[in-house]
Amino acid sequence: MQSSVGDPGAGKRGMNLTLRIWRQKDPTVKGKMVTYKVTDISPDMSFLEMLDVLNEQLIMQGEDPVAFDHDCREGICGMCGVMINGEAHGPQQTTTCQLHMRSFKDGDKIDIEPWRASPFPVIKDLAVDRRAFDRIIQAGGYISVATGTAPEAHATPVPKKDSDAAFDAATCIGCGACVAACPNASSMLFTAAKVTHLGLMPQGQPERDDRVVNMVAQQDREGFGGCTNIGECSHACPKGISMETISRLNHDLLGALRAGARPKS
Amino acid sequence: MVTVTHAGRRTPKVAKTNSVVKKVVMAVSGIIMLLYLVAHVIGNLKVFAGRDSFNSYSEWIRTVGEPAVPHQTVLTIVRVVLIVAVVAHFWAAVSLWRQAKRARPQAYANKKSVAQSYASRTMRWGGVIVLLFIIWHILDLTVGTVNPDGTDSTPYDRLVASFQNPFITAFYVLALILLGMHLRHGIWSVTQTLGQSNRRRERTVNAFAVVFSTALTAGFLLVPFSVLFGLVD
Numbered sequence: 370m371q372s373s374v375g376d377p378g379a380g381k382r383g384m385n386l387t388l389r390i391w392r393q394k395d396p397t398v399k400g401k402m403v404t405y406k407v408t409d410i411s412p413d414m415s416f417l418e419m420l421d422v423l424n425e426q427l428i429m430q431g432e433d434p435v436a437f438d439h440d441c442r443e444g445i446c447g448m449c450g451v452m453i454n455g456e457a458h459g460p461q462q463t464t465t466c467q468l469h470m471r472s473f474k475d476g477d478k479i480d481i482e483p484w485r486a487s488p489f490p491v492i493k494d495l496a497v498d499r500r501a502f503d504r505i506i507q508a509g510g511y512i513s514v515a516t517g518t519a520p521e522a523h524a525t526p527v528p529k530k531d532s533d534a535a536f537d538a539a540t541c542i543g544c545g546a547c548v549a550a551c552p553n554a555s556s557m558l559f560t561a562a563k564v565t566h567l568g569l570m571p572q573g574q575p576e577r578d579d580r581v582v583n584m585v586a587q588q589d590r591e592g593f594g595g596c597t598n599i600g601e602c603s604h605a606c607p608k609g610i611s612m613e614t615i616s617r618l619n620h621d622l623l624g625a626l627r628a629g630a631r632p633k634s
Numbered sequence: 635m636v637t638v639t640h641a642g643r644r645t646p647k648v649a650k651t652n653s654v655v656k657k658v659v660m661a662v663s664g665i666i667m668l669l670y671l672v673a674h675v676i677g678n679l680k681v682f683a684g685r686d687s688f689n690s691y692s693e694w695i696r697t698v699g700e701p702a703v704p705h706q707t708v709l710t711i712v713r714v715v716l717i718v719a720v721v722a723h724f725w726a727a728v729s730l731w732r733q734a735k736r737a738r739p740q741a742y743a744n745k746k747s748v749a750q751s752y753a754s755r756t757m758r759w760g761g762v763i764v765l766l767f768i769i770w771h772i773l774d775l776t777v778g779t780v781n782p783d784g785t786d787s788t789p790y791d792r793l794v795a796s797f798q799n800p801f802i803t804a805f806y807v808l809a810l811i812l813l814g815m816h817l818r819h820g821i822w823s824v825t826q827t828l829g830q831s832n833r834r835r836e837r838t839v840n841a842f843a844v845v846f847s848t849a850l851t852a853g854f855l856l857v858p859f860s861v862l863f864g865l866v867d
Contacts, residue, residue: 389743402743455746480744487737552750553730554737555653585654594737595653595730597757598823600749612826613833620829622654632652 383409384475390435391482393491412471419470436494442466447542451495452482457546457605464607484545486554488591501591502543508587509580510563512572531569538565540608550605553594558602560584561614578625586632656726661827663723664820675853685790692789731758753815760812767809797861806858814851818843
């Protein structure tokens with residue numbers, strides 16, 4: 370827990386908030402929005418710390434705490450995605466753990482929901498199963514190289530422009546905000562980020578065609594929606610992955626299909 | 635990642651056709667219809683050259699290529715291509731629409747749109763309204779079934795008779811504005827789907843989409859408004 374909880378000034382600045390949170394015992398039962406009140410929330414708390422405060426309160430009252438995913442709490446693991454007031458990861462373009470309560474004001478009502486997509490079934494409350502993303506990666510989001518000691522850094526030259534663009538795409542943390550924000554629940558931005566990242570590197574070339582057809586086939590198989598180029602994903606992405614990656618995926622896919630690449634069934 | 639048994643998880647229906655391929659069908663059929671609209675709006679402007687010019691243009695469309703090819707050959711080819719394009723566009727749209735519905739069976743209690751334009755939000759229902767409009771438009775001005783002057787009139791007379799009715803004109807205006815918005819998102823979407831967009835081109839493509847769809851809509855609106863305000867009669 371961060372020091373902000375013990376901050377002597379916190380009481381004076383504390384916010385009182387009304388939370389409406391999706392509660393669902395397990396994947397088999399129906400859930401519903403339940404209202405809770407939290408008091409004396411410091412603006413310096415992260416959103417997850419605010420939920421920690423709520424959960425301590427619930428435990429003290431003998432109630433079931435709200436289940437939510439989180440791991441690193443420093444914006445790099447992609448576990449903590451929840452829908453906050455209708456926006457993936459809330460009002461700032463960052464991860465939920467890096468969202469601070471200063472983004473809200475005293476008396477606010479905050480709706481908190483899990484990602485909504487049939488390939489992301491709710492495990493409990495706000496936690497969803499995002500293994501569909503793992504299976505998309507398994508379908509082609511890798512390069513096949515012999516492992517061992519790290520190769521000499523200059524052995525394979527990569528133009529600066531390509532390495533920058535590849536790195537921008539590689540910042541994707543697989544949090545699922547793109548799917549959550551998309552009106553079609555499409556995973557296109559996620560898949561496109563991976564296709565762009567590997568497709569721009571020399572190491573990614575041998576499997577480039579197979580990668581794109583198999584990853585797209587897998588995302589369809591998982592039951593994600595199709596992309597209609599609306600752009601909600603890119604705005605919700607904590608890493609700001611651009612729509613350009615989607616165009617690149619489409620370009621690669623059309624080229625691969627023309628070259629005769631077909632998805633493995 | 636947290637793991638859990640798959641209890642209660644519905645097995646997603648395997649998509650029979652690749653969703654990106656569906657989008658390509660959408661884009662290519664859209665381009666065909668867009669090219670037709672450009673030809674259509676140019677043809678419309680003949681109305682300002684007078685009754686005879688407009689009626690003979692209509693006649694030329696049916697006789698072009700004669701006697702080398704039979705009557706209405708070119709027109710029939712254009713009609714077949716357009717019908718195929720409309721059916722393909724509609725099939726891809728319905729298929730992707732259903733896929734999106736399956737992908738989110740449980741709606742959010744609270745969902746904001748931050749990037750979505752009005753044009754992109756109205757693609758589906760707007761498209762359906764435009765389709766119904768096209769059917770009515772053909773019955774009105776091509777066939778004449780629902781035209782105030784009936785089927786035994788010349789194209790020019792049908793056009794004037796229709797647009798002198800403010801309600802019919804209002805319906806045209808509404809449909810054409812919807813069409814303009816459909817094209818605004820459609821043009822941008824085509825460049826994305828065919829993999830021709832990038833960060834550098836994005837602004838240009840969007841600016842072109844706005845200018846082009848506005849100009850096309852204005853071009854189409856010119857005729858009904860000219861009739862309504864008595865400039866053409």
